[in-house]
Amino acid sequence: MAPAQQDRTAWLLLTPMIAIMVLVTAFPLLNTLWLAFTDASLTGQGYMWQWIGLENFAYILDDSDFRAAVGHTAYFTVLSVSAEVVLGVLVALLLNQEFKGRTLVRALLILPWALPTIVNAVMWRLIYNPEYGSLNALLTQIGLLDAYRSWLGDPATAMNMVILADIWKNYPLIALIALAGLQTVPKDLYEAAIMDGANAWTRFWRITLPGIIGSLSVAMVLRAIEAFKVFDIFYVMTRGGPADATKTVSFFVYQESFTYLRAGSGAAYALTVTAMSALMISIYVFMLVRREKRS
Amino acid sequence: MRRSLTATILVYVAVAVFVVSILAPVAWLFIMSISDANDLTTIPLRWIPEQPDFSRYARLFSLEEGSAGLAFLSALRNSVVVALSATAIALAAGIPAAYSFSRFPGRMPLLYAVIVTYMMPPVALILPLYKVFSTLGLLNNVTSLIIVYCTILLPFVTWLMKSGFDSVPVEIEQAASIDGANLFQILTRITLPVAAASTGAAALFALLLAWDEFFYALLYTSDTRAKTLPVAIADFAAGRATDYGLISAVGLLAALPPVLIGFFLQKSLLSGLSAGSVKG
Numbered sequence: 001m002a003p004a005q006q007d008r009t010a011w012l013l014l015t016p017m018i019a020i021m022v023l024v025t026a027f028p029l030l031n032t033l034w035l036a037f038t039d040a041s042l043t044g045q046g047y048m049w050q051w052i053g054l055e056n057f058a059y060i061l062d063d064s065d066f067r068a069a070v071g072h073t074a075y076f077t078v079l080s081v082s083a084e085v086v087l088g089v090l091v092a093l094l095l096n097q098e099f100k101g102r103t104l105v106r107a108l109l110i111l112p113w114a115l116p117t118i119v120n121a122v123m124w125r126l127i128y129n130p131e132y133g134s135l136n137a138l139l140t141q142i143g144l145l146d147a148y149r150s151w152l153g154d155p156a157t158a159m160n161m162v163i164l165a166d167i168w169k170n171y172p173l174i175a176l177i178a179l180a181g182l183q184t185v186p187k188d189l190y191e192a193a194i195m196d197g198a199n200a201w202t203r204f205w206r207i208t209l210p211g212i213i214g215s216l217s218v219a220m221v222l223r224a225i226e227a228f229k230v231f232d233i234f235y236v237m238t239r240g241g242p243a244d245a246t247k248t249v250s251f252f253v254y255q256e257s258f259t260y261l262r263a264g265s266g267a268a269y270a271l272t273v274t275a276m277s278a279l280m281i282s283i284y285v286f287m288l289v290r291r292e293k294r295s
Numbered sequence: 296m297r298r299s300l301t302a303t304i305l306v307y308v309a310v311a312v313f314v315v316s317i318l319a320p321v322a323w324l325f326i327m328s329i330s331d332a333n334d335l336t337t338i339p340l341r342w343i344p345e346q347p348d349f350s351r352y353a354r355l356f357s358l359e360e361g362s363a364g365l366a367f368l369s370a371l372r373n374s375v376v377v378a379l380s381a382t383a384i385a386l387a388a389g390i391p392a393a394y395s396f397s398r399f400p401g402r403m404p405l406l407y408a409v410i411v412t413y414m415m416p417p418v419a420l421i422l423p424l425y426k427v428f429s430t431l432g433l434l435n436n437v438t439s440l441i442i443v444y445c446t447i448l449l450p451f452v453t454w455l456m457k458s459g460f461d462s463v464p465v466e467i468e469q470a471a472s473i474d475g476a477n478l479f480q481i482l483t484r485i486t487l488p489v490a491a492a493s494t495g496a497a498a499l500f501a502l503l504l505a506w507d508e509f510f511y512a513l514l515y516t517s518d519t520r521a522k523t524l525p526v527a528i529a530d531f532a533a534g535r536a537t538d539y540g541l542i543s544a545v546g547l548l549a550a551l552p553p554v555l556i557g558f559f560l561q562k563s564l565l566s567g568l569s570a571g572s573v574k575g
Contacts, residue, residue, distance in 0.1 A: 007399070009395075009399065009478060010395045010398075010399035010401075010402065011395075013391040013392060013394055013395035013399075014392050014395045014396075014402070014405070015392060015394070016387070016388035017388045017389060017391070017392035017409075017453060018392075020384075020388055020445050020449055021409065021412060021449065021450070024420075024424070024442060024443065024445050025415075025420065025446050027421075027423070028420040028422075028424050029370065029419055029420060031422075031423035032419055032420065032422060032423055032427075035422060035423070035433075036427070038338045042422070042425070042426075044342060077471075094306070094309050094310065094313065095313075096309075097306050098298075099306055099307060099310055100335075105310060105313070105314060107558060107561060108313075108314060108317045108318070108552070109317075110557040110560075110561055111317055111318075111321065111554060112317060113557060114503070114553045114554045114556065114557025114558075115321070115535075115550050115554060116506065116507050116524075116525060116528075116549055116550055116553055117507055118507075118509055118524075118529060118546075118549075119528065119547075119549055119550045120545040120573050122528055122529075122531075122532045122542060122546050123320055123321070123323075123324050123543075123546060126319060126324070126327060126530065126539055126542065126543065127323065129535070129539075130467055131336070132335050132336050132338075132340070132539065134323050134340060134342075134462070137338075137339060137340035137342075139453070140339070141339060141340075142477040143437035147339075160474045163501060168316075168320065170506040171318075184342070184367065186438055189458070218455075225414050228416070229416045229417070229418075229492075230511050231509070232525070235509070235529065235531055236379050236512070236529050245397075249418075250416065250417075250418055250510070253418040253421075254418070254421075254510075254514075257421065257422055258421075258425075258514060263422050263426075264420060267422055268545070269418075270416075270419050270421070270422070271419065273416055273418055273419075274415060274416055274418070274419040277414070277415065277416050278415075281414045281415070284410075285407050285410065285411065288407065289407070290563040292403065
């Protein structure tokens with residue numbers, strides 16, 4: 001095909017995708033951008049609105065509730081993603097050992113990954129139940145706990161208990177990625193290292209980790225982007241409580257927009273959250289561009 | 296490498312801990328679903344029910360007015376309709392786009408823009424979409440969910456299929472092109488069949504994404520006509536007169552299709568994930 005015709009064919013093939021994305025993504029995004037500069041409310045037909053310039057953003061700057069929500073979200077993201085990476089690598093190393101039934105045991109990693117997020121949240125909420133939950137029962141029956149506790153009702157423990165539930169569901173994905181990475185590390189490197197007298201610890205830091213760090217870091221950034229958007233698990237397990245201790249940024253925007261029906265400031269908060277996500281997303285795109293250039 | 300006996304024992308102990316940690320929560324969910332309410336609320340807790348009780352599952356498959364079964368079965372229907380339709384649209388628009396990105400390079404910034412939209416937090420879109428759907432009378436309608444899910448599924452399918460097409464050698468297409476086949480014929484008769492495995496995987500991943508989605512579904516649906524399974528489950532869990540066994544039964548049934556698909560996807564999960572391109 002001639003270059004001009006090739007170009008036309010290429011755009012033609014892209015047209016349905018571009019048309020849909022413009023309608024359902026680009027257009028709403030621009031609309032959110034406009035809303036953020038108004039005092040629109042979500043009640044009634046159409047928006048009742050007035051242009052108020054940067055007022056919404058000025059308000060956000062010294063909104064301590066929103067700052068707290070950003071803090072909760074950052075805490076959740078950093079703690080759950082780093083725990084998932086460490087646990088994922090450890091489990092991958094374990095499942096890479098020789099033992100009977102290895103294929104079957106490895107397949108178990110699929111179970112938490114495929115379990116719907118909402119089902120995971122409900123499951124852990126039942127396990128943590130203050131009166132009848134199995135966690136309380138287990139811990140008291142083996143003598144680790146004196147009296148039943150309200151794990152999700154106590155601001156001091158609620159966030160960490162949700163993080164625990166999130167780790168259980170999401171570290172298997174990291175383990176799967178690490179396991180796939182481990183298969184690509186050449187075996188003779190280990191043999192040579194053993195000949196040179198390197199111990200297991202050195203071998204891990206010098207051979208194993210460099211071998212899997214590429215796919216691992218991509219997965220880590222993806223998980224962080226995902227974790228920052230978190231909503232479902234908190235909606236089911238804590239509804240942002242107790243005393244707003246687990247209110248995340250998505251939950252904050254949700255309430256501002258759909259509970260208080262403030263579309264204008266809701267949009268401004270949403271854009272602020274999007275800008276924060278964009279920082280992490282650009283790291284990911286940067287990684288993709290670099291990989292593309294290399295190949 | 297030979298392992299000492301101590302090391303071998305340690306490996307087996309660690310594997311056992313791993314297996315229990317994965318299976319125990321799900322097993323407990325199943326036990327709750329077949330336990331009598333009295334067994335679950337005794338202290339100390341009775342771990343194994345005296346009499347397994349499968350009546351919740353029966354209740355969930357009854358269509359009586361206002362029953363738990365009606366809520367469950369209509370949510371199941373809505374979830375199936377939404378997931379299948381959104382996946383079909385995503386494939387129909389995503390496959391040609393992916394083919395274009397793969398065979399006619401030079402539009403990489405557009406591809407990155409597509410990936411960025413996939414990762415963008417949904418809060419950036421919820422208000423305008425809500426307003427549009429309410430104006431069009433599409434709130435509490437599966438159609439609106441099918442449309443919004445395109446914001447997630449279409450970029451995802453495009454991205455995944457692009458790498459799928461990249462691994463199909465151009466040479467086999469050139470042979471067909473010399474024989475006079477047009478682009479449509481080449482794509483449907485040659486490239487897609489060769490890339491069948493990645494197409495199937497992309498479709499299944501898309502189904503899982505749609506099945507799992509909660510945020511939009513919570514915002515845009517309000518009763519059994521459009522609520523999907525995740526929203527219905529959240530409702531069950533939030534109800535005042537909570538029957539823990541019933542919630543567990545609903546959760547398990549809702550988890551069954553994705554878990555089965557997940558095991559089916561195991562292979563492509565391992566290869567596709569190492570490319571770092573799959574649902575996070």
